[in-house]
Amino acid sequence: MFYPLQINAQHHAFKTGILRIIAALFFTLFIDYGTGFAADDASIARGGRLFDNWFLEMKDYPPTSFHPKYINTRLTNANPEESWRCVTCHGWDYNGMTNQKTGSISGDSGGTPASLAFILQDDNHLFVEIFTDRDISDLAAFINDGLIDFPPYIERGSNLARGNATREVGLYETICANCHGTDGRQIKNIDPLGTYVRNNAREALHKILNGHPGQRMPPMRFLKTKQVSDLLAYTQTLPTKNILGSITRGGRLYDHWPKETGVSPPNYRHPAYPNKDNHSRSHITSWRCKECHGWDYKGNDGIYKSGLHRTGIKGIRAFSGGNPQTVIKILMDENHQYFGVQWKKSVFNKEDLNDLANFVTQGQIDTDIYIDRESGAAKGNPKRLQNLFNTLCAHCHGIDGKALLTGIDVGDAVRNNPWEALHKIRNGHPDESMPALQALDMALIVDILAYAQTLP
Ligand code: HEC
Ligand code: HEC
Ligand code: HEC
Ligand code: HEC
Structure with a gap:
C-alpha cells in the first residue's frame, strides 16, 4: 500500500501528461474489471460503506497526514484521517462540498469500474494501489446504482424526516433495537440514536441503507423507499438523554x-x-x-x-x-x-x-456560596427542612442518619467533609441508589445540608 510520501512521488510523475495517458490506457485495457462482481445490493452497500469510511470497512490503517489535495487543513475540525474519506470531499448528499470545491458525483463519470479507477488515480485523488479490483467495483456499483435522491426522505434545507413516524415502529423494534436498544441509547460509544438522527438525517440515512463501515449493522437496501422513510422518521422520535x-x-x-x-x-x-x-x-x-x-x-x-x-x-x-x-x-x-x-x-x-x-x-457550583470555607458550616437554615430529611433521607439513612452500616454516619460525614456531602447530595453516590437532588433549588439543598450537620 502507498501512503502519502509515495503518493507525492507518484503525484509528480503523474504531472507529465504522457504518463497519465499511459496510465489511462493501462487501466482501461489491461485490467479486467466487472467479471464476478455483479452490481447487486450487497456490492452497492459495501461500496456505500467504503464511500463512508474505506479504512474502517477494510480494517486498514488510515494515512496519518492530510490528503495532499484536501483544502482548508486549518479548519478547526479538519483531521488527517478524515481527509481521506470520500464523504469528506463529496458530502453525505453526494452533491459535493463547497469547502472542497467539488460538485456532485454521478454514474456518468464514475459509474463503471474502469472510469472510476481512472478517476481515483487522477490528480485530485491520488489513491494509488489502495483499493483492490473488488473495492473499485463495489464503489462504482454504489456510484452507479446506490446514490439516492433525498427529497422523498428528508425535507429540503432541514434535517426533518418526511416519513410517518408511527407506521414502521415494528421494523425498529425487531431489527434496530437488537443492538441500539428500544430507546436508541444502548450503544454507549455513540450519541443517543435519536439525537444523532435528528441532527444528521442524511448521514443516518446513508448508514441505514448501506450499513456502518466495519460493523455488523445490516444494510437495509431491501426495504421500500416509503418504509425506510418511515423508519427514519421513527428514529427521529427516540429520546435524547436528559x-x-x-x-x-x-x-x-x-x-x-x-x-x-x-x-x-x-x-x-x-x-x-x-x-x-x-x-x-x-x-x-x-x-x-x-x-x-x-x-x-x-x-x-x-x-x-x-x-x-x-x-x-x-x-x-x-x-x-x-x-x-x-x-x-x-x-x-x-x-x-x-x-x-x-x-x-x-x-x-x-x-x-x-x-x-x-x-x-x-x-x-461555587461551594463558597453554600459552605463557610473556614468552619465548614453549611450556610443554610438547619430548622426548616427536618421534615424533608425525615421523609427522603431517613428512608435509607434513618432519622438519626446512622441506619446504613456500610458508610459513615450522615452527621459525621456532613460535618467532616461538607463539600463531599454536598457533591453527593446533588449528584448521588457512585453505584448506589441514593437519589441525586440536582433538580432541586440550591436553597433547599443547603438547608438539608445544614440540618444534616446537626445530626448526632
Ligand atoms: C481530498 C478530497 C477528495 C477525496 C478524499 C475524494 N475526492 Fe473524488 N473528487 C475530488 C475533486 C476535487 C474532484 C473533482 C471535482 C468534481 O468533479 O467535483 C473529484 C471528483 C470525483 C468524481 C467525478 C465526479 C464527476 O462526476 O465529475 C468521482 C466519481 C469521485 N471523485 C469519487 C470519489 C471516491 C469514490 C472517493 C473515495 C474513494 C473520492 N472521490 C475521494 C476530491 C476528492
Ligand atoms: C447488529 C447490530 C446493529 C443493528 C441491528 C443496527 N445497528 Fe446501527 N449501529 C451499530 C453499530 C455497532 C454502530 C456504530 C457504533 C460505532 O460507531 O461505534 C451503528 C451505528 C448506527 C448509526 C450511526 C450513528 C453514529 O453516531 O455514528 C445509525 C444512524 C444507525 N446505526 C441506525 C440504525 C438503524 C436505524 C437500525 C435498524 C434499521 C440499525 N442501526 C441497526 C449496530 C447495529
Ligand atoms: C492525577 C491528576 C488529575 C486527575 C485524576 C484529573 N485531572 Fe484534570 N487536570 C490535571 C492537571 C495537572 C490539569 C492542568 C493541566 C494544565 O495546566 O494544562 C488538569 C486540568 C483539567 C481541566 C482544565 C482546567 C483549566 O482551567 O484549564 C479540566 C476541565 C479537568 N482537568 C477535568 C478533569 C476531569 C473531569 C477529571 C476526571 C475524569 C480529571 N480532570 C482528572 C490533573 C488531573
Ligand atoms: C435510596 C437510599 C438513599 C437515600 C434516599 C439517601 N441516601 Fe445518602 N447514601 C445512600 C447510600 C447507599 C450511601 C453510601 C453509603 C456507603 O458509602 O456505604 C449514601 C451516602 C451518603 C452520604 C455520604 C456518606 C459517606 O460515606 O461519606 C451522605 C452525606 C448522604 N448519603 C446524605 C444523604 C442525604 C442528605 C439524603 C437526603 C437528601 C440521602 N443521603 C438520601 C443511600 C441513600
Whole structure:
C-alpha cells in the first residue's frame, strides 16, 4: 500500500501528461474489471460503506497526514484521517462540498469500474494501489446504482424526516433495537440514536441503507423507499438523554468513575499524579477526578491546598459555563489519558465523556456560596427542612442518619467533609441508589445540608 510520501512521488510523475495517458490506457485495457462482481445490493452497500469510511470497512490503517489535495487543513475540525474519506470531499448528499470545491458525483463519470479507477488515480485523488479490483467495483456499483435522491426522505434545507413516524415502529423494534436498544441509547460509544438522527438525517440515512463501515449493522437496501422513510422518521422520535441525568451521572463519575462504570482503572498511577512520598494514595484513587481537582472543584485554590490531598493541581472552576467539547478534548489529552487508542488503557466511552463534560460545564457550583470555607458550616437554615430529611433521607439513612452500616454516619460525614456531602447530595453516590437532588433549588439543598450537620 502507498501512503502519502509515495503518493507525492507518484503525484509528480503523474504531472507529465504522457504518463497519465499511459496510465489511462493501462487501466482501461489491461485490467479486467466487472467479471464476478455483479452490481447487486450487497456490492452497492459495501461500496456505500467504503464511500463512508474505506479504512474502517477494510480494517486498514488510515494515512496519518492530510490528503495532499484536501483544502482548508486549518479548519478547526479538519483531521488527517478524515481527509481521506470520500464523504469528506463529496458530502453525505453526494452533491459535493463547497469547502472542497467539488460538485456532485454521478454514474456518468464514475459509474463503471474502469472510469472510476481512472478517476481515483487522477490528480485530485491520488489513491494509488489502495483499493483492490473488488473495492473499485463495489464503489462504482454504489456510484452507479446506490446514490439516492433525498427529497422523498428528508425535507429540503432541514434535517426533518418526511416519513410517518408511527407506521414502521415494528421494523425498529425487531431489527434496530437488537443492538441500539428500544430507546436508541444502548450503544454507549455513540450519541443517543435519536439525537444523532435528528441532527444528521442524511448521514443516518446513508448508514441505514448501506450499513456502518466495519460493523455488523445490516444494510437495509431491501426495504421500500416509503418504509425506510418511515423508519427514519421513527428514529427521529427516540429520546435524547436528559441533561440533568447526564450531569448527575457526570458528577458521580467525577467522584469515583471506577465504581460508577464498573471498569477497572489502569494498574499504575495517573501520569499527572505527583510522585511524592506523602502522596501515598492508591493507584485507583489517583485516577479519580476529585483527587486532583477537589470536592470543591477548586484544586490547589480550595480545601486541597494543604494536607494529605495536596497536589498543587488547579481546579476546574474556569470551565463552569464552558464548552463541553473542549472538556472532552482535555480528557483525551496527554495529561489526562482517559480516552484514545494511543493511551495504554482507554477507560471511558463516549457517554462517559459527554456526561463528565456536562457535569464540568453545567453541574459544578461555587461551594463558597453554600459552605463557610473556614468552619465548614453549611450556610443554610438547619430548622426548616427536618421534615424533608425525615421523609427522603431517613428512608435509607434513618432519622438519626446512622441506619446504613456500610458508610459513615450522615452527621459525621456532613460535618467532616461538607463539600463531599454536598457533591453527593446533588449528584448521588457512585453505584448506589441514593437519589441525586440536582433538580432541586440550591436553597433547599443547603438547608438539608445544614440540618444534616446537626445530626448526632
Ligand atoms: C481530498 C478530497 C477528495 C477525496 C478524499 C475524494 N475526492 Fe473524488 N473528487 C475530488 C475533486 C476535487 C474532484 C473533482 C471535482 C468534481 O468533479 O467535483 C473529484 C471528483 C470525483 C468524481 C467525478 C465526479 C464527476 O462526476 O465529475 C468521482 C466519481 C469521485 N471523485 C469519487 C470519489 C471516491 C469514490 C472517493 C473515495 C474513494 C473520492 N472521490 C475521494 C476530491 C476528492
Ligand atoms: C447488529 C447490530 C446493529 C443493528 C441491528 C443496527 N445497528 Fe446501527 N449501529 C451499530 C453499530 C455497532 C454502530 C456504530 C457504533 C460505532 O460507531 O461505534 C451503528 C451505528 C448506527 C448509526 C450511526 C450513528 C453514529 O453516531 O455514528 C445509525 C444512524 C444507525 N446505526 C441506525 C440504525 C438503524 C436505524 C437500525 C435498524 C434499521 C440499525 N442501526 C441497526 C449496530 C447495529
Ligand atoms: C492525577 C491528576 C488529575 C486527575 C485524576 C484529573 N485531572 Fe484534570 N487536570 C490535571 C492537571 C495537572 C490539569 C492542568 C493541566 C494544565 O495546566 O494544562 C488538569 C486540568 C483539567 C481541566 C482544565 C482546567 C483549566 O482551567 O484549564 C479540566 C476541565 C479537568 N482537568 C477535568 C478533569 C476531569 C473531569 C477529571 C476526571 C475524569 C480529571 N480532570 C482528572 C490533573 C488531573
Ligand atoms: C435510596 C437510599 C438513599 C437515600 C434516599 C439517601 N441516601 Fe445518602 N447514601 C445512600 C447510600 C447507599 C450511601 C453510601 C453509603 C456507603 O458509602 O456505604 C449514601 C451516602 C451518603 C452520604 C455520604 C456518606 C459517606 O460515606 O461519606 C451522605 C452525606 C448522604 N448519603 C446524605 C444523604 C442525604 C442528605 C439524603 C437526603 C437528601 C440521602 N443521603 C438520601 C443511600 C441513600
